[in-house]
Amino acid sequence: MLNLNKLELTFNNYNLEKNVHLYRQGGLNIAYDVNSGSLHLLDDKTYSFLTELSELQKEDPALLKNSEKLLNTAGSNLRADEKKEIIQELAELQKANILFSCEAEEVNPDYPERPLIKAMCLHIAHDCNLRCRYCFAETGSFGGSRGLMDLETGKKAIDFLLQNSGDRPSCEVDFFGGEPLMNFSVIRELVIYGRQKAEELGKKIKYTLTTNAVLLNDTVAEYLEQEGISVVLSLDGRPEINDKMRPFANGKGSYDRIIDNILKFIAKRPNTSRYAIGKYYYVRGTYTHYNPDFYKEVLHLADLGINRISLEPVVAPLEQSYALQPEDLAKINQSYDILAEKVLEYAHKGNEFTFFHFNAGLDDGPCLPKRLSGCGAGHEYVAISPEGDIYPCHQFVGQEKYKLGSLDDSPLVLPEDMVQAFRQANIYAKEDCRICWARFSCGGGCHAANVAYSGELTKVYPFGCEIQKKRLEIAYYLKIKEAQRIKKIC
């Protein structure tokens, strides 16, 4: 038996499964230390040893409190000197607090009494020139009547944002729809108005626009370029896939109409940030039950020279024919695995592209308070309907239960109970999140997806969690591959 006191490795009341994620990806054995955000590569023997420790803790909860017995039980297949070496290395990393690091104290983010709004999704048009079958906006109308936001409502919305942004120097406005370019004249007026009002207060507004690119002609493209507006362009991938889900009202597919607009536009932004910082573009699509092999869509886009790509799982009730089903998960995971290797292969060939959900901030990522506050919907981020109604985010628009008020209310104060409900719906309020290794990376999942699935803000959407965890595993894997590549060059 080893003298474990000398080795100084201890796991008393330390839940390994919760705090260290062990997995294999691309032939590598990876350990992600949840509380420090550190990444380690393990040899096969260490990987097996750690996996065994974690399994033993699960099988016999008494071992959670008996570190010495746990360490002596595991690793029976190792030679004594090997086991000692491994434990010594593990102990050094524990001492440095980068493996088996101390659990972060469960402290809720410190919010001001009144909510500080810093970002707004402006539903400039509840109308659309496409009839996308999966549209959560119900093809643009969000369950209401079709209509465009008028200039006065838009101005009130910007006033509301600036007046409620406290001392934040920078605010964000996203022109969203429906299809926002159907109301381009109002967008132009609001950009001028917002800039002027922000300047008067010593602030800045960062604008983004989400468009299906149907109306993205040369004039509009030049305008967006000149004004430094970031753009998210919707496109699902190969023509037959895109056209099946994204037709015009007459049923004709949209691919041929938009592809040249998109390619011409992105050519203006060759150095766009992979982390969506500054003036950027991303081409964003949706995958459904019809294409769990969606890696083909991503590669189609990459082969066209599009190098900032985001493809997301559809959000839809299970009874819809295009909704993702539990049996799709294996194929979805396989797609992500293939995509991981393709990202590396394309980079090696000099055709680098970024898949948005393979981005990961670890040592350079968000602080813990930000990770806990998640997307900020309902207290830092709101959406405004064309009529001036206020909702927690774009996905809640039209859901009366979640309406936060109207820009015409006087006084205009967001309801305290709703603000608190969204503030408190963080990972510590969600039973499944508190013990999950991905808890500091996903923000506890999307509120709207959680509500759609469970009816509650604090109960997660498990299928979404599985996809999120897979994307994170690959994001960390690619971090390691990148580090190895740099080391090789140096």
Place this chain on the structure above:
Amino acid sequence: MAKHIQTIIKGNLSETVKTGGCGQFQTSCLSASKTSCTVGNQVCEK
């Protein structure tokens, strides 16, 4: 040099409870996502 374990990234996330929270971070869902919350895939601009 360690024989069995290679550390790739050394983080100090739990320490940022004390140092973080400046509030200047961009809103996660406004960029290229729109249907999923992923705070961990951004970088700090501070």
